[in-house]
Amino acid sequence: xxxxxxxxxxxxxxxxxxxxxxxxxxxxxxxxxxxxxxxxxxxxxxxxxxxxxxxxxxxxxxxxxxxxxxxxxxxxxxxxxxxxxxxxxxxxxxxxxxxxxxxxxxxxxxxxxxxxxxxxxxxxxxxxxxxxxxxxxxxxxxxxxxxxxxxxxxxxxxxxxxxxxxxxxxxxxxxxxxxxxxxxxxxxxxxxxxxxxxxxxxxxxxxxxxxxxxxxxxxxxxxxxxxxxxxxxxxxxxxxxxxxxxxxxxxxxxxxxxxxxxxxxxxxxxxxxxxxxxxxxxxxxxxxxxxxxxxxxxxxxxxxxxxxxxxxxxxxxxxxxxxxxxxxxxxxxxxxxxxxxxxxxxxxxxxxxxxxxxxxxxxxxxxxxxxxxxxxxxxxxxxxxxxxxx
Amino acid sequence: xxxxxxxxxxxxxxxxxxxxxxxxxxxxxxxxxxxxxxxxxxxxxxxxxxxxxxxxxxxxxxxxxxxxxxxxxxxxxxxxxxxxxxxxxxxxxxxxxxxxxxxxxxxxxxxxxxxxxxxxxxxxxxxxxxxxxxxxxxxxxxxxxxxxxxxxxxxxxxxxxxxxxxxxxxxxxxxxxxxxxxxxxxxxxxxxxxxxxxxxxxxxxxxxxxxxxxxxxxxxxx
Amino acid sequence: xxxxxxxxxxxxxxxxxxxxxxxxxxxxxxxxxxxxxxxxxxxxxxxxxxxxxxxxxxxxxxxxxxxxxxxxxxxxxxxxxxxxxxxxxxxxxxxxxxxxxxxxxxxxxxxxxxxxxxxxxxxxxxxxxxxxxxxxxxxxxxxxxxxxxxxxxxxxxxxxxxxxxxxxxxxxxxxxxxxxxxxxxxxxxxxxxxxxxxxxxxxxxxxxxxxxxxxxxxxxxxxxxxxxxxxxxxxxxxxxxxxxxxxxxxxxxxxxxxxxxxxxxxxxxxxxxxxxxxxxxxxxxxxxxxxxxxxxxxxxxxxxxxxxxxxxxxxxxxxx
Numbered sequence: 001x002x003x004x005x006x007x008x009x010x011x012x013x014x015x016x017x018x019x020x021x022x023x024x025x026x027x028x029x030x031x032x033x034x035x036x037x038x039x040x041x042x043x044x045x046x047x048x049x050x051x052x053x054x055x056x057x058x059x060x061x062x063x064x065x066x067x068x069x070x071x072x073x074x075x076x077x078x079x080x081x082x083x084x085x086x087x088x089x090x091x092x093x094x095x096x097x098x099x100x101x102x103x104x105x106x107x108x109x110x111x112x113x114x115x116x117x118x119x120x121x122x123x124x125x126x127x128x129x130x131x132x133x134x135x136x137x138x139x140x141x142x143x144x145x146x147x148x149x150x151x152x153x154x155x156x157x158x159x160x161x162x163x164x165x166x167x168x169x170x171x172x173x174x175x176x177x178x179x180x181x182x183x184x185x186x187x188x189x190x191x192x193x194x195x196x197x198x199x200x201x202x203x204x205x206x207x208x209x210x211x212x213x214x215x216x217x218x219x220x221x222x223x224x225x226x227x228x229x230x231x232x233x234x235x236x237x238x239x240x241x242x243x244x245x246x247x248x249x250x251x252x253x254x255x256x257x258x259x260x261x262x263x264x265x266x267x268x269x270x271x272x273x274x275x276x277x278x279x280x281x282x283x284x285x286x287x288x289x290x291x292x293x294x295x296x297x298x299x300x301x302x303x304x305x306x307x308x309x310x311x312x313x314x315x316x317x318x319x320x321x322x323x324x325x326x327x328x329x330x331x332x333x334x335x336x337x338x339x340x341x342x343x344x345x346x347x348x349x350x351x352x353x354x355x356x357x358x359x360x361x362x363x364x365x366x367x368x369x370x371x372x373x374x375x376x377x378x379x380x381x382x383x384x385x386x387x388x389x390x
Numbered sequence: 391x392x393x394x395x396x397x398x399x400x401x402x403x404x405x406x407x408x409x410x411x412x413x414x415x416x417x418x419x420x421x422x423x424x425x426x427x428x429x430x431x432x433x434x435x436x437x438x439x440x441x442x443x444x445x446x447x448x449x450x451x452x453x454x455x456x457x458x459x460x461x462x463x464x465x466x467x468x469x470x471x472x473x474x475x476x477x478x479x480x481x482x483x484x485x486x487x488x489x490x491x492x493x494x495x496x497x498x499x500x501x502x503x504x505x506x507x508x509x510x511x512x513x514x515x516x517x518x519x520x521x522x523x524x525x526x527x528x529x530x531x532x533x534x535x536x537x538x539x540x541x542x543x544x545x546x547x548x549x550x551x552x553x554x555x556x557x558x559x560x561x562x563x564x565x566x567x568x569x570x571x572x573x574x575x576x577x578x579x580x581x582x583x584x585x586x587x588x589x590x591x592x593x594x595x596x597x598x599x600x601x602x603x604x605x606x607x608x609x610x611x612x
Numbered sequence: 613x614x615x616x617x618x619x620x621x622x623x624x625x626x627x628x629x630x631x632x633x634x635x636x637x638x639x640x641x642x643x644x645x646x647x648x649x650x651x652x653x654x655x656x657x658x659x660x661x662x663x664x665x666x667x668x669x670x671x672x673x674x675x676x677x678x679x680x681x682x683x684x685x686x687x688x689x690x691x692x693x694x695x696x697x698x699x700x701x702x703x704x705x706x707x708x709x710x711x712x713x714x715x716x717x718x719x720x721x722x723x724x725x726x727x728x729x730x731x732x733x734x735x736x737x738x739x740x741x742x743x744x745x746x747x748x749x750x751x752x753x754x755x756x757x758x759x760x761x762x763x764x765x766x767x768x769x770x771x772x773x774x775x776x777x778x779x780x781x782x783x784x785x786x787x788x789x790x791x792x793x794x795x796x797x798x799x800x801x802x803x804x805x806x807x808x809x810x811x812x813x814x815x816x817x818x819x820x821x822x823x824x825x826x827x828x829x830x831x832x833x834x835x836x837x838x839x840x841x842x843x844x845x846x847x848x849x850x851x852x853x854x855x856x857x858x859x860x861x862x863x864x865x866x867x868x869x870x871x872x873x874x875x876x877x878x879x880x881x882x883x884x885x886x887x888x889x890x891x892x893x894x895x896x897x898x899x900x901x902x903x904x905x906x907x908x909x910x911x912x913x914x915x916x917x918x919x920x921x922x923x924x925x926x927x928x929x930x931x932x
Contacts, residue, residue, distance in 0.1 A: 004505040016487040245696045253618030287483050291497040292472020295464050295667050356689050360624045371631045382664040385444035403657050448655050
């Protein structure tokens with residue numbers, strides 16, 4: 001095999017002197033694993049959110065004033081606009097569990113409405129809608145169930161209504177953890193029960209959602225809504241998608257900027273380390289030079305050594321990040337992207353990695369690495385052959 | 391033929407530590423081995439390192455087989471060292487972390503691409519000096535005489551036409567020194583040009599013809 | 613602006629460019645010293661040190677060239693990623709036109725990579741000779757390249773800091789559609805394709821006949837014609853849509869990133885070809901390796917582009 005001689009000698013030097021490289025490999029692996037984990041978490045959550053978004057309605061209308069309730073007659077008025085389909089009214093509100101300052105997101109839905117029924121059936125195959133509608137039952141997220149259980153509410157909870165009454169509601173079903181991305185602190189109730197608990201009048205709603213199948217009409221529909229109704233806020237799916245993109249890009253970018261500080265420190269450490277390692281090597285390199293190795297040959301040897309060290313570190317680092325994020329669900333780090341102020345987050349991170357991300361990670365690590373060792377490598381390569389005689 | 395003309399070498403030029411190691415050395419090397427004698431600091435090692443192409447002179451010419459060695463750029467000078475010169479160092483200068491075989495193949499890596507061919511050449515060189523049975527042993531575990539033979543095998547592996555030895559017997563006992571002289575005679579008979587820098591008196595009573603050169607204070611002593 | 617500058621790809625891109633520039637600055641300083649003090653006939657220690665330093669310069673430039681070539685592709689990937697934040701942009705085409713600097717950054721990147729290739733060829737020749745005959749020429753050339761790279765770097769900052777995320781840009785269908793401008797010199801698709809294949813054959817002929825100047829000129833002509841051919845004809849077969857004309861969309865995953873291959877083969881072929889012709893014309897050296905590589909890449913490029921058309925025709929029985 002051509003070049004087998006060089007590769008043979010390269011592997012000799014690497015394996016015989018592996019202790020020299022252990023330090024830089026360890027630090028490299030840690031750094032790569034850290035930044036790769038952040039990238040993986042970010043892209044996984046973003047991807048899952050976007051997938052979830054696909055099942056959500058195209059538009060959501062809310063009130064822009066302090067009083068969030070809208071007249072339910074608005075529903076028919078909006079339904080009459082050309083292009084609007086699958087209109088659905090919901091109640092959203094926060095219920096505070098006073099002891100710990102934690103809150104639940106109360107979502108009131110009409111379970112017989114088509115899209116709601118579909119969604120519920122997709123979550124629970126054997127759901128009995130009538131039972132759920134009876135007003136005695138609620139569907140909660142796994143984190144809500146855990147929280148209630150920890151506060152001695154095993155299979156039900158007594159809500160304190162705004163007028164001072166109490167309402168005892170049993171847990172019917174628990175939302176599977178896959179949906180925790182958007183449903184982490186959610187309690188699903190029939191719309192009327194939700195209105196009672198949140199103290200919203202019978203003829204009011206807080207959210208009106210609908211679809212507009214024709215993309216081209218989205219702008220029109222928005223304009224009509226803003227013209228027709230005062231004090232409303234109309235958010236479409238694309239805006240939410242952009243918002244996710246920006247938020248994740250922002251968080252990832254901020255982390256990356258801070259990470260650059262450790263990267264620069266790492267480069268300085270590498271530069272110092274290889275300068276001193278190579279100065280110990282001087283005699284050996286002097287011998288090779290005396291035996292007929294040119295500066296170019298030594299440079300090739302040293303840079304190849306460093307490149308292999310960099311690649312090995314990169315592969316290990318990315319692998320460790322993958323296991324940390326997708327097998328162990330990224331304990332601690334994932335809170336960069338979720339808040340810690342309400343209930344703790346329990347979601348399964350789904351692997352989603354694209355080539356662009358791997359290339360970014362590779363460039364982020366390899367370029368600083370090679371930049372840092374370039375000058376020390378050259379310095380040792382220009383060792384005079386006379387060194388061998390000293 | 392090796393021709394040295396008006397060779398000067400100054401270290402630490404333009405500094406207070408400036409030191410002229412060679413002050414105009416000229417001679418011609420023919421077929422006979424050359425023994426360079428002189429006390430420490432006379433310029434022997436400097437002369438050897440210049441002829442071997444380890445460094446460049448400050449002034450003067452070194453012509454080896456019609457090639458002006460003294461002013462070659464690194465790529466060519468390294469190629470000259472790799473193909474024409476076999477150097478035996480005073481302290482052997484073996485790479486401790488490598489085996490005998492790996493030390494011997496080191497000069498051939500820049501020249502040949504095929505490792506099996508290189509290993510064959512290395513084996514031949516090791517057989518020549520009788521050290522092939524230690525091929526896979528680490529050099530740090532060898533005796534003085536074995537290290538010397540390993541160093542010689544490394545100097546011979548590229549079939550160099552010039553063999554240069556710097557105080558080759560300084561770290562050997564008399565038995566191994568005698569063995570070294572025998573190897574030298576064989577190399578001379580093979581047509582190699584030999585240059586030895588030494589102040590070992592054993593070289594004053596050799597049973598084959600040599601040229602002698604005495605250096606003092608960087609100049610040839612007449 | 614913060615949305616753009618906090619984007620991970622932009623951070624990685626600008627960090628890489630900054631590091632490369634820092635190293636190239638060191639090479640620049642030594643090149644200036646070499647120009648001032650180089651004297652091969654001198655036996656001074658300073659001259660020997662300068663010879664050693666010239667290795668640092670060449671190592672840095674080789675390293676920078678390899679990375680800048682990769683960063684060219686990464687730049688395209690970056691602007692594609694930014695299309696999520698620039699309203700109206702569906703791919704890099706819209707983002708690159710977000711301000712006046714975009715196209716300059718891309719073109720300057722391509723040109724600096726090309727001249728770095730030429731520098732490397734001259735350097736290879738120089739270190740193989742016995743007297744470093746091209747040392748000063750190399751150094752002057754590198755200084756010119758360095759100034760170019762500094763300009764590219766400044767323009768990159770200007771570009772990224774002036775991308776407006778609130779103002780809509782045109783998407784590729786507008787930029788490259790009938791409204792945008794279309795094929796220049798009044799050519800239609802048929803004439804463009806005839807020119808495309810003619811120039812391809814002319815390149816092969818001129819190489820065979822060792823007509824170096826003709827090769828260079830036809831290569832440059834081919835580069836221009838090939839660009840328009842890919843955008844206005846071959847690309848439509850990659851997208852399988854006669855109205856989709858865009859040089860950037862084909863680099864997205866929907867099309868299996870084939871755009872990187874298409875543009876990589878084209879630019880690689882033309883760079884290597886022009887480089888080997890320059891070496892033959894001005895330095896009288898023959899590098900069969902790079903000439904062969906360039907021709908292989910050129911043929912692969914033409915086959916790849918034509919392949920999409922042939923496959924489409926075979927599958928559907930008609931052309932778009």
